[in-house]
Amino acid sequence: MSQWLWLIPGTPLLGSLIILFLGSLLRRKHLAMVACCASAAAFLVVVLAWLTEATSQPLQQTLYTWVAVGEWRPMFGFTLDRLALVMVSIVSSVGLLVHLYSVPFMAEEADQRRYYFFLNLFLAGMLLLVLADNLLLLYLGWELVGLCSYALIGFWYRDPPCSNAGRKAFIVTRIGDTALALGIFLLFSQFHELSLSALLTNATTQWEKGSTLATLATLLILGGAVGKSAQLPLQVWLPDAMLGPSPVSALIHAATMVTAGVYLIARTHPLFELAPHTQWLVAAIGALTIVYGASAAVAQSDFKKVLAYSTISQIGYMFLALGCGAYAIALFHLTTHAFFKALLFLSAGAVIRASGDEHDINSLGKIGNHPSIARWTFLIGAASLAGVPFITAGFYSKDAILVTAWSAPTGPLLWIFAAFGALLTAIYIFRVYFLVFHGSGPRTSTISLPYFMSLPLLILALLSIVSGFIELPEGWPGPHLWSLWLADELAVATFPPLTITYTLQFITALLPLAGFSLALWLIQREQAYQSLPLANFLRSGWGFDAFYYAMLVRPYLALARILQAGESKEGITYIVVRPYRALARGVSDAVETLLIEGALTRITRGFLAFATFCRKGVEYKMLEAGITSLVAALRFSYTILSTTQNGFLSRYALVISTGAVFFLGYWLW
Amino acid sequence: MIPLSHSLIIAALLFVLGLAVVLLRRELLFILIGLEVMLNGVALTAIAAGQYWGNADGQVLVIMLLTVTAAEVVVALILVWLAFDHYKAVRVETLTHLRDDTDRSTS
Amino acid sequence: MDWLSVLIFLPLFGGLWISLTGRNKTAFARWAALAVTSTELLISLCLWWGAVPNEEGYFYIIRAPWVPTMGIQFLLGMDGISLLLVLLTALLSPVVVLVSWNAVQRNWPAFAALLLATEAGIMGVFLSLDLVLFYVFWELMLVPMYFLIGLWGHERRLYAAYKFFLFTITGSLLMLIAILGLYFTHGKQTGIYTFDYFELLKINLPGNSEMWLMLGFFVAFAVKVPLFPIHSWLPDAHTEAPTAGSIFLAGLLLKTGAYGLLRFCLPLFPDASADFAPVGMILGIIGIFYGALLALVQEDMKRLIAYSSISHLGFVVFGIYAWNEESLNGAVLLMLAHGVTTGAMFAMVGMLEERSGTRLLAQLGGLLSPLPRLASLLLLFTLSAMSMPGLANFVGEFLVLAGVFQVSAGLAVAGALGIITGVVYLLWMYQRAMLGEITIKRAWTDLNRRETVSLGLLAFAVLWLGLYPAPFLDSLQIPVTAIIESKSSVPTGSIDALR
Known part of the structure; x- marks a missing residue:
């Protein structure tokens, strides 16, 4: 199996090359087919990896040395261990489903060649990122997905806001990427090594816990992760990114690319263990972002922006878990989130498409007549996101994070943030659900979705429910497959004593129900034209955009203009x-x-x-x-x-x- | 044996004569002739010096100079002819295209 | 056979031949120029193929007396650095001919002759190892370039050509003085009066005069690179030059400056250069930011790319003065990458101008839909210029930064911020030119076969450099080690002060 690892990123890459070079010879339908086949092939290889020895021992493959100067010798090499296997499975499965969904969704578009080229290239980049065995190759994948994100956000490039949003996403994430690059340089200058495994072993043997260098290196890596995963303070690009097509939002800006930061921290977690301060910072950023995203989502009126802020907030949960040392649980939430958030985006896309590209939730409610599959799957996704107890996957993953946060340093404070976020989550998602699907418009549906659109929705809905059962909460009888399976590679999380655990779980279970009723109350208020306190502040995402514009963009432009004046004189x-x-x-x-x-x-x-x-x-x-x-x-x-x-x-x-x-x-x- | 000073005086005379022609005459052809005369003055110095030091370099230099002059005259004559062809002028006062008057109009 | 001289004299005499026989025969001039430049490419590829280095890293050396009484020789030599830059020259020349195919309308034979003469001069600069010979070629490439700008340029061409000439000639006169100073000092010390590079390498100069001589060379090269305070000829010259001139200027002439630093400044004056290194690096940093900032507010696409060249060459100088293995390798690779990328971008601006009649970003827009092929190639080169991993510039820039980081982390952070500024102006340019609504309504024609071939060649080079730079890095190993060894005797105190 080892020598076939390159096929995982290779097949989508091949697909994108075929589309690029032979695309003019193919018909639209065949373009989509090529793209779907390429992603299906990647998925197939991943399935084969599960069936063969990949689960028992890490697989390795090295293609060639990319650059060889002195000790700077990054390889084109892949490693498939359990952590990578989990990520690869999520990426390829959600990727395949989104590809299938795109076939009818994008059927009317003129420029499908570009769409499928970048979609396939994205898949290749993401898989490369996950499989990379050294930091530079990881950086290649990292930038490649950034590029595809840029190109796909700006897919409808004739609209200036779309291309602006793409550019913003690229630049903001580039700021994070540069931090990551500096982290790479720092690690290289210390260990003269780029391979991840060697770096991590060297670091654990040579650096003491809490040393300055470790803190610096982890801070820089965290910078990269924060940029890509849209955490505070680099979260501003994600809400704008919603101007891209819905399948793109589902794949790139919900399920896979934005979780790359989580993966990066999980991958380099031995470094973070050496730097407790940074680790606490990760948790703090996560906790703050949870509240930030959820509170901003409550006030949004754009359907997709609610989901975007929700994504920011949910990735905050993953960061919280990472900061508490519960890497396996962060990954668990990453998995369930990938399923239910992709589901939410895809069903939202179906609704929006059926209503003639209407994004406003109030107007959507007035139009009504939404496809019934979309409605039910959206409800399932919403329930999972809100963490409705016992029956949804989101409950199991979020509950685990909340419980483990309690035992971290300053845990109760973090827990309060996270729990408040959970309450807000339930409020905003049910607010959206009721406003869109129970608005004044007709509830019965006359629209049926094409098979290729409904199938991914159904599969994702199923996964959003059952994927939680592989890891039951701490202290419950039943399987703990997930954390046991990953225990070799990722440290096991620590939990508070059982009595506290049960109490916390009880509170967590109550939160969605409280949120549900608060959402109903909120809608009543809104329909009576009583706006939320601070609504404008929240809707603008706490005014971050205006702040950055005034503090960074303006002075930069002004400086450039002054210099230009000097030049021309x-x-x-x-x-x-x-x-x-x-x-x-x-x-x-x-x-x-x-x-x-x-x-x-x-x-x-x-x-x-x-x-x-x-x-x-x-x-x-x-x-x-x-x-x-x-x-x-x-x-x-x-x-x-x-x-x-x-x-x-x-x-x-x-x-x-x-x-x-x-x-x-x-x-x- | 001619003393060095004699030939040098002749050379200087030739040179000054040529210079005078260059400075005083206004026709391009005369200026060219003046230049040639000046060159001959220089060549004479070289020969005289060579003879004085008992060294053949001076004569070598003159032969070199003759060759270069021949080429130079050809080019110069072509230029004179072209100038006549383009501007219908053989007098230097009329050929003042290098005058700097671009910026003066703005002041 | 003496292939190095062929590399220099084939274009020189080819150009002469075209200009003498090709009067009013445009088609003949084009094909002949293409034939000559392609032969050059072929020869340099063969030279690369058969290159076997001697112990000093030189693949080929030609030595013939020229003016023996003054110690001037006809001394050509090709080591890894020259080889790569010769390859770049040979690659860009046919592209330049292809790009100018229809863009140049009057007097093709003269144009071809000047183009080839410039190529010969550049080849000579990269190959000559005798300082007088080097100086001759250094000036030789200047003169035809002056006429290329002055005769085939845009509106303010005379002004730009004049400015370009004035700046570079001032620098090179200083270099001439420094060359003579070196010559006489060496002669006084050893009794051997020679301009031979290898002999002069052994010279041991007193500190003060070493610094002055180094500065003489440095100013000449810094004008060409160009570094921050003496860059102002570049935007004008690049903007007013015809497309071919811009490609030669950005792709090759700027590289001669950086090459001069590598070949002469560092090895000949190691102590003075080591003292000077912090200043050089800071000048590089200033160039990176200054170019990036100004590029952001340009309206003329050509001018924008010209400023981006200042930014990129800042990285090169940055890497050269960091003076370790990673950074030197990176600087040379970045020179190649910048040559290909920026050359391609200038070519594409030329093509855009042929089609739309304007270079102003405010008037362009939305060209992705009528010109998909051009737009996607432009995206490729733009991405390379913003150092996208897997494309050419990335390898060089990251090596430079990794090298600099070992010298001074603070400067490396500043340099890395330079990468962000690059993204800002390049994406803005791409968006204004290619995205949005179409502003000019007319019948557009996408790239034809000639244009696709020339750009495809460059795109191939960009991908090769980005994905598998090993063949290029291999030939750099010995010369770079030699440059590093020239420093090894020098205490590094002055650089440590910057930490």
Whole structure:
């Protein structure tokens, strides 16, 4: 199996290349087919990996050395251990489902070649990121998915907001990526090694717990993760990214790419164990982001933006778990979240598409007549997101995070944030559900979804319910397959004593129900036109955009404009060119005026002009006059000097010979 | 045996004569002739110096100079002819295209 | 056979031949120029293929006396660095001919002759190891370039050509003085008056004069690179030059400056350069940010790319003065990558201008739908310029930064921020030119076969450099080690001060 690892990212890459080069020969339908086949092939290889020895021992494959300079030797090499296997399975399965869903969803679009090219390329990049066995290859995948995200957010590029959103996403994540790059440089300069496994072993043996270098390295890596996973303070790009097609939002901006940060931290967790401060920071960022995302989601009126803020908030849960050292549980939530959030996006996409690209939730409620499959699957997704007890996957994963957060340093505080977030989660998602599906429009549906759209919805709905049962909460009888299976690679989470655990679980189970009723109350208020307190503040995402615009974008542009003004005035030319001219002219002019033209008239004229300048200088204000007279004086002297360049050949010859005579005379006497 | 000073005086005379022609005449052709005369003055110095030091380099230099002059005259004559062709002028006062008057209009 | 001289003199005489026989025969001039440049490419590829280094890393050396009484020789040599830059020159030249195919309308034979003469001059600069010979070629590439800008350029071409000439000639005069200073100092010390590079390498200069001579060279090269305070000729020259001129300027002429730093400044004056290194790195950093900031507010696409060149070459100088294995390898790779990428971008701006009649971003827009092929190739090169992993610039820039990080973490952080600024202006340019609604309504034609071939060649190079740079890095190993060894005797105190 080892030698076939490259097929996992290779097949989607091949698909995208076929679409790129042969796409003009294929019909639209066949383009979609090629893309689906490529992603299905990747999924198939992953399934084969499950069936063969991949589960028992990590697989390795090295293709070739990418760059070889001294010790900087990143390989094109893959590692498939259990952590990677989990990620690969999620990416390829959700990827396949989204590809299938795209076939009818994008059928009317003109430029499918571009869409499927980038979708396949995204899959390749994401799988590469997950499988990479060294940091530089990981960075390649990291940037590749960023590129595809940029291109797909801006898929409808004729709309300026769309391409703006794409650009914003690219730039903001690039800021994080640069931190990651610096982290790579730091690790390289310390260990002269890029391979992940060697780096991690070296770090654990050479660095002490809490050392400055470890803290710095983890902070830089965290910067990368925060950018990609849209956590505070780099979360601003994700809400805008919703302008892309819905399947893209489902795949890239909910299920896979945005969780790359979580994967990165889980992958480098030995480093984070060495830096408790950073680890606490991860948890704190997570907790804050939970509340940030959930509170902003409550006030949104755009259907997809609610889900975007919800994604930000849910990834906050994963960060919280990572910060508490519960990597397996973070990964567990990543998995269930991938299923239910993809489901929510896909069913939302179906609703939006059926209502003629209407994004506003109130208007959607008035239109009504939503496809019934979309409605039921959305409800299942919403229940799972809110964590409705016992029957949904979201309950099991979120409950585990809440419980484990309690035992972390400053745990109760983190727990309060997370629990408050859980309450808000239930509020916003049920608010959306009721506003859209129980609005004033007709409830019965006359629209049926195509088979390729309903099948992924049903599969994801099923997964959003059953995927929770593989890991029952702490202290319950029943299987704990997930954490046991990952225990070799990821440390087991710590839980508080059983009595506290049960209490916490009880509270967690109550939160969705409380949220449900609060949502109903909120809708009543809204229908009575009583807006939420702070609604505008929350809707704008706590004003982060305006803040960044004023603090970063504006000054940057202003600086550029100032420099540009300096350039166009040719300040530097003045230093170099003008003296050059002046020197040349001065020399020839001195000879010229004194010898030939007769200096007297010149000097008189010069004095007269100078007197005029002086008179004017008295009349004008001091500052202005100073500048203008300086310029005028320069120009004036230039005028006089330039008369020496009169084009008369004989005059030039005369000047030259006079000069020669002078020099000779100087030398001889 | 001619003393060095004699040939040098002749050379200087030739040079000054040529220079005078260059400076005083206004026709392109005369200026060219003046240049040639100046060159001959220089060549004479080289020969005289070579003879004085008993070294053949001076004569070598003159032969080199003759060759270069021949080429130079050809080019110069073509230029003169082209100037006549383009501007219908043989006098230098009329050929003042290098005059700097671009910026003066703005002042 | 003496292939190095062929590399230099084939285009020189080819150009002469075209200009003498090809009067008013445009088609002949085009094909002949293409034939000459392609032969050059073929020869340099063969040279690469058969390259076997001697112990100093030189694959080929040609030595013939020229003016023996003054110690001037006709000394050509090709080591790994020259080889790669010769390859770049040979690759860009046919592309330039293809790009100018229809863009140049009048007097093709003269244009071809000047183009080939420039190529010969650049080849000479990369190959000559005698300082006088180097100086001759250094000036030789300048003159035809001046005429290319001045005769076939855009509206303000004369101004730009004049400025370009003035700046570079000032720098190179300083270099001439430094060369003579080196010559006489070496002569006084050893009694051997020679301009031979290998001899001069052994010179041991007193500290003060070493610094002055180094500065003489440095200024000449810094003008060409160009570094921050003396860059102002570049935007004008690039903008006003014809497409072919811009490609040569950005792709090759700027590289001669960086090459000069690598070949002469560092090995000849190691102590002075080591003292100077912090200044060099800071100048590089300033260039990175200055170019990126100004690129953001340009309206003219060509001018934007010109400023981006300042930014990228800042990275190169940054890497050169960090002076360790990673950063030097990265700097050379980045030179190649920038040559290919920026050359391609200038070519595409030229193609856009042929089609739309404008280079102003405000007037362009929405061209992705009528020109998909052009737009996707432009995306590729834009991505490479913003150092997307897997494409050419990334490998170089990351090596440079990894190298710099070992010298000074603070400077590396600043350099890494430079990558962000790159994304900002490049994406903005791409969006304004290619995305949005179509602003100019007319019948558009996508790239034709000639254009696709020339850009495809460059795209292939970009991918090769980005995904499998090993063949290029292999030939760099010995020369880079030699440059590092020239430093090894020097205490590194001055650089440590920056930590």
